[in-house]
Amino acid sequence: MSAFSAINEEREIDRDEYTPGVEPQPTWCPGCGDFSVLKALKQALPEIGRSPEETLLCTGIGCSGKLNSYLDTYGFHTIHGRSLPVARAAKLANPGLEVIAAGGDGDGYGIGGNHFIHTARENHDMTYIVFNNEIFGLTKGQTSPTSPKGHKSKTQPHGSAKEPLKPLSLSLNAGASYVARTAAVNPNQAKEILIEAMEHDGFAHVDFLTQCPTWNKDARQYVPYIDVNESDDYDFDPTDRVEAAEMMRETEESLNEGKVLTGRYYVDEDRPSYGQEKRAIGEMPEEPLAERYWDDDYEWERSYDRFVGKHA
Amino acid sequence: MTDQELIWRISGGSGDGIASTSQNFAKALMRSGLNVFTHRHYPSRIRGGHTYTEIRAAADPVKSRGDGYNFLLALGDSFARNPQEEAVYGNEEIKPLSENLDELREGGVIVYDEGLLDASEIPDFEERAEENDWHVYPLDLRGLAREQGREVMRNTAGVGATCALTGMDLDHVEELMRDAMPEKILDPNLEILHIAYDQVREEHDVDAHDVSVPTGEHDEEQLLMSGSDAIAYGAIDEGCRFIAGYPMTPWTEVFTIMTQNLPELGGISEQVEDEIAAAALAVGASHAGVKAMSGSSGGGFALMSEPLGLAEMTETPVVLIEAMRAGPSTGMPTKPEQSDLEHVLYTSQGDSQRVVIAPGTVEEAYDQSRLAFRLAYEYQIPSILLYDQKLGGELMNVPKSHFDREPNPALGNTLTEDELADEPHSADGKFHRFQHDVEDGVPPRSIPGQKGGRYLATGNEHDPTGHICEDADNRIAQIDRRTQKLEAIRADLDSEPTSAFYGPDEAEYGIMTFGSQQGTVEEAVDRLNDAGHSVKSLGVSDMLPFPSDEVEAFIQSVDEVLVVEMTASGQFRGLVQKNLGQYGEKLSSLLKYNGNPFEPAEIVDGFEAVVVEGDAEAPNHQTTFVPTAGD
Ligand SMILES: Cc1ncc(C[n+]2csc(CCOP(=O)(O)OP(=O)(O)O)c2C)c(N)n1
Numbered sequence: 001m002s003a004f005s006a007i008n009e010e011r012e013i014d015r016d017e018y019t020p021g022v023e024p025q026p027t028w029c030p031g032c033g034d035f036s037v038l039k040a041l042k043q044a045l046p047e048i049g050r051s052p053e054e055t056l057l058c059t060g061i062g063c064s065g066k067l068n069s070y071l072d073t074y075g076f077h078t079i080h081g082r083s084l085p086v087a088r089a090a091k092l093a094n095p096g097l098e099v100i101a102a103g104g105d106g107d108g109y110g111i112g113g114n115h116f117i118h119t120a121r122e123n124h125d126m127t128y129i130v131f132n133n134e135i136f137g138l139t140k141g142q143t144s145p146t147s148p149k150g151h152k153s154k155t156q157p158h159g160s161a162k163e164p165l166k167p168l169s170l171s172l173n174a175g176a177s178y179v180a181r182t183a184a185v186n187p188n189q190a191k192e193i194l195i196e197a198m199e200h201d202g203f204a205h206v207d208f209l210t211q212c213p214t215w216n217k218d219a220r221q222y223v224p225y226i227d228v229n230e231s232d233d234y235d236f237d238p239t240d241r242v243e244a245a246e247m248m249r250e251t252e253e254s255l256n257e258g259k260v261l262t263g264r265y266y267v268d269e270d271r272p273s274y275g276q277e278k279r280a281i282g283e284m285p286e287e288p289l290a291e292r293y294w295d296d297d298y299e300w301e302r303s304y305d306r307f308v309g310k311h312a
Numbered sequence: 313m314t315d316q317e318l319i320w321r322i323s324g325g326s327g328d329g330i331a332s333t334s335q336n337f338a339k340a341l342m343r344s345g346l347n348v349f350t351h352r353h354y355p356s357r358i359r360g361g362h363t364y365t366e367i368r369a370a371a372d373p374v375k376s377r378g379d380g381y382n383f384l385l386a387l388g389d390s391f392a393r394n395p396q397e398e399a400v401y402g403n404e405e406i407k408p409l410s411e412n413l414d415e416l417r418e419g420g421v422i423v424y425d426e427g428l429l430d431a432s433e434i435p436d437f438e439e440r441a442e443e444n445d446w447h448v449y450p451l452d453l454r455g456l457a458r459e460q461g462r463e464v465m466r467n468t469a470g471v472g473a474t475c476a477l478t479g480m481d482l483d484h485v486e487e488l489m490r491d492a493m494p495e496k497i498l499d500p501n502l503e504i505l506h507i508a509y510d511q512v513r514e515e516h517d518v519d520a521h522d523v524s525v526p527t528g529e530h531d532e533e534q535l536l537m538s539g540s541d542a543i544a545y546g547a548i549d550e551g552c553r554f555i556a557g558y559p560m561t562p563w564t565e566v567f568t569i570m571t572q573n574l575p576e577l578g579g580i581s582e583q584v585e586d587e588i589a590a591a592a593l594a595v596g597a598s599h600a601g602v603k604a605m606s607g608s609s610g611g612g613f614a615l616m617s618e619p620l621g622l623a624e625m626t627e628t629p630v631v632l633i634e635a636m637r638a639g640p641s642t643g644m645p646t647k648p649e650q651s652d653l654e655h656v657l658y659t660s661q662g663d664s665q666r667v668v669i670a671p672g673t674v675e676e677a678y679d680q681s682r683l684a685f686r687l688a689y690e691y692q693i694p695s696i697l698l699y700d701q702k703l704g705g706e707l708m709n710v711p712k713s714h715f716d717r718e719p720n721p722a723l724g725n726t727l728t729e730d731e732l733a734d735e736p737h738s739a740d741g742k743f744h745r746f747q748h749d750v751e752d753g754v755p756p757r758s759i760p761g762q763k764g765g766r767y768l769a770t771g772n773e774h775d776p777t778g779h780i781c782e783d784a785d786n787r788i789a790q791i792d793r794r795t796q797k798l799e800a801i802r803a804d805l806d807s808e809p810t811s812a813f814y815g816p817d818e819a820e821y822g823i824m825t826f827g828s829q830q831g832t833v834e835e836a837v838d839r840l841n842d843a844g845h846s847v848k849s850l851g852v853s854d855m856l857p858f859p860s861d862e863v864e865a866f867i868q869s870v871d872e873v874l875v876v877e878m879t880a881s882g883q884f885r886g887l888v889q890k891n892l893g894q895y896g897e898k899l900s901s902l903l904k905y906n907g908n909p910f911e912p913a914e915i916v917d918g919f920e921a922v923v924v925e926g927d928a929e930a931p932n933h934q935t936t937f938v939p940t941a942g943d
């Protein structure tokens with residue numbers, strides 16, 4: 001019997017279950033795009049049948065990291081840039097959990113960029129949502145890795161001399177097996193993409209455009225947006241790496257020109273997840289490791305029996 | 313102190329198999345009934361560069377590398393780069409012989425491979441040999457091995473020659489070769505061993521010198537083990553089944569041992585992108601209900617500062633190990649030092665709560681690795697096991713029975729789903745994971761996936777459900793509760809003290825140290841008492857929470873205390889004074905920070921000079937004396 005009976009329990013789940021009973025300490029400004037991520041997650045989670053107690057949401061630091069205050073699951077609000085290593089270890093320790101990592105563009109593409117590259121490369125079975133508002137929200141509006149070139153802020157008074165980072169292309173090249181972009185203004189697409197991302201077996205990266213009306217006043221509200229999978233103007237195959245790469249390039253370039261393209265860019269259902277790879281070479285147990293500590297019948301091997309011969 | 317001992321030094325090039333040859337020879341000596349202790353010296357380089365391993369063997373217990381040595385087996389350095397005298401590091405080819413002469417004792421034996429080394433390149437070699445009564449045996453070890461078709465087996469020829477010259481029979485050596493070597497290379501190696509042995513006995517006067525293998529007997533079966541082995545085995549016996557890391561000398565040893573064994577034990581090892589990730593993974597795995605560890609050496613541990621603080625604040629149990637090497641920055645990667653003490657005590661922002669333990673011996677490394685896990689999980693706090701390249705890499709014999717223990721996979725104060733149902737929850741079902749008033753300050757925890765255990769872990773200050781909260785009263789209650797754990801841990805440790813007291817209770821003087829210098833200090837204490845002084849020692853392991861009462865009682869019981877440590881700034885002495893708030897006038901320091909651990913004679917001579925005679929300086933210029941505050 002599992003020690004974690006919330007996992008895979010068969011029951012109807014109501015979206016209100018994710019809403020805290022007490023209004024959290026207010027952090028998000030009115031009109032903030034972050035509310036849309038919350039709303040989309042609250043819709044997507046019941047649809048894939050994962051309850052608050054079988055879900056672990058690991059966040060970074062930023063306005064985005066406050067998602068944990070609004071979404072009532074098991075949560076780990078970690079430190080700036082480090083949600084991914086915490087999240088992927090939890091998934092390895094207990095693959096039964098629905099593990100979601102989330103954070104800002106500064107958090108994930110800047111300070112945590114190395115973890116982003118490697119978590120994608122390893123294809124951990126989890127969903128990573130980046131609240132991309134093209135700015136440092138929580139620290140009051142400094143230029144972020146995705147801020148457009150020329151973006152002025154208190155820390156870039158002459159306008160940023162840097163080209164923005166291209167998160168979708170980076171993700172694809174690093175090895176993510178599901179890459180999508182959606183926008184706060186597009187709730188239905190957001191919900192659908194989050195459902196797909198969470199159901200995907202592997203690293204699913206969702207770059208979520210979230211407007212920051214407080215600090216990024218001149219930035220677009222990400223309207224109108226175009227869904228590249230729906231629009232007749234675009235024709236590409238998201239299972240084809242080369243076509244996906246081209247579509248990403250166009251999307252990332254056109255955002256700076258004010259054209260908001262969104263959709264699923266890359267989907268590879270064949271690539272085994274990291275857990276599968278590790279099990280295949282005998283480096284990960286078949287049963288969730290976290291269960292073992294509750295199994296009274298399990299015989300823990302003594303180092304004495306294992307190693308003494310080597311040292312005698 | 314031993315009257316009769318062999319200290320055998322095998323030198324050659326890094327990558328020439330010195331480590332495995334010496335390990336087998338040490339085991340052979342141990343199996344013959346002797347106590348053994350090995351000391352490694354190697355450059356931060358993969359191939360080439362002079363390296364040696366020393367094995368000290370005696371019938372009496374040996375606790376340190378000893379002073380100097382009495383038998384040199386100098387092999388060639390097959391990867392030596394520059395044969396020119398003028399190069400930065402001089403002529404490398406001759407170093408296995410030339411670099412090892414200074415510490416060779418009078419009357420010592422030198423065997424060198426004349427197939428590769430030419431003693432005439434060393435200035436005044438013959439004169440020095442004569443002056444010091446060294447007995448020199450140039451042997452063509454390479455040629456001998458080559459005749460059997462395998463030049464690389466010249467190490468074996470050297471061991472055969474050693475046995476012939478020290479009166480050691482070949483039984484144990486042979487037995488070990490049979491255990492360790494694959495069929496294909498076993499026969500030629502045995503052949504070479506015997507030929508070398510016979511040839512030396514036939515062609516040389518093997519009794520011309522006084523160096524021989526002592527005889528001894530163990531009253532119980534022994535194992536040859538290093539501190540790194542012991543730390544890894546302790547972790548495994550505490551049910552640790554998750555490790556994440558990034559390679560860095562010397563912590564890599566424990567990481568490797570764990571990584572090679574965890575898959576078969578149904579555990580998981582992850583080599584990750586950097587040490588920030590490594591520590592964060594350990595925290596994530598532990599949060600999800602697995603006993604987890606990470607570790608590094610100085611620079612890598614610096615990167616763990618933030619995840620360490622996160623573990624403290626979220627009360628996530630985790631064990632980090634820190635294998636010190638000479639710093640600052642990249643320092644001297646393969647050299648031991650104890651100068652990361654303050655680094656591990658104080659790194660990470662805010663008022664920190666953590667445990668820091670520094671084992672002094674291989675047995676303590678096993679016990680205290682287990683202790684670090686027990687404290688981390690029972691008190692939901694990060695534990696740091698602090699050791700160094702010396703303790704990690706030295707092999708010594710330890711009684712087998714010491715490791716005959718039962719595992720303890722318990723997660724500590726963690727609730728079942730049934731128990732969770734009876735705990736306080738908010739109206740919306742959130743579990744009060746961080747309750748204010750709980751025994752020892754340790755609130756019971758739940759694990760994600762458990763029904764009824766939902767909570768938020770956050771590095772922000774938080775209320776009982778884990779949610780971010782900056783209310784002043786809550787802040788005080790939470791920080792007081794977390795701090796209270798340290799008092800509870802201190803009381804817990806007092807019931808099972810880790811400090812090592814040594815020497816006569818009523819001694820006049822004291823020597824204090826921490827971590828890996830303990831054995832060397834104890835040997836010095838024996839010698840000082842034999843020489844008519846009255847000295848005892850204290851090796852402290854608990855760095856945090858500090859055993860103030862115990863240490864204070866020790867200081868009060870003697871006239872003066874010499875604090876011995878491998879740091880340049882006297883960090884341990886500073887810690888003692890910080891905790892006790894006084895005794896500056898009673899504590900002086902003997903420091904060593906040249907990249908090598910203390911030898912017992914340096915402590916003996918230093919003690920006699922600065923404590924007994926009142927000299928202003930230590931007699932050995934490789935050590936530094938810092939007087940008491942009153943001076
Ligand atoms: C190590 C560290 N450096 C800096 C900070 C300060 N800090 C907090 S959030 C943040 C940036 C937030 O930007 P982003 O990640 O884009 O999140 P947003 O607030 O826009 O959602 C910074 C610099 C910190 N908390 N930790």
Ligand code: SF4
Nearest residue numbers: 028029032063137212
């Ligand atoms: S500062 Fe910007 S990102 Fe942060 S909550 Fe306000 S609107 Fe949202």
Ligand SMILES: [Mg+2]
Nearest residue numbers: 104105135137
């Ligand atoms: Mg941002």
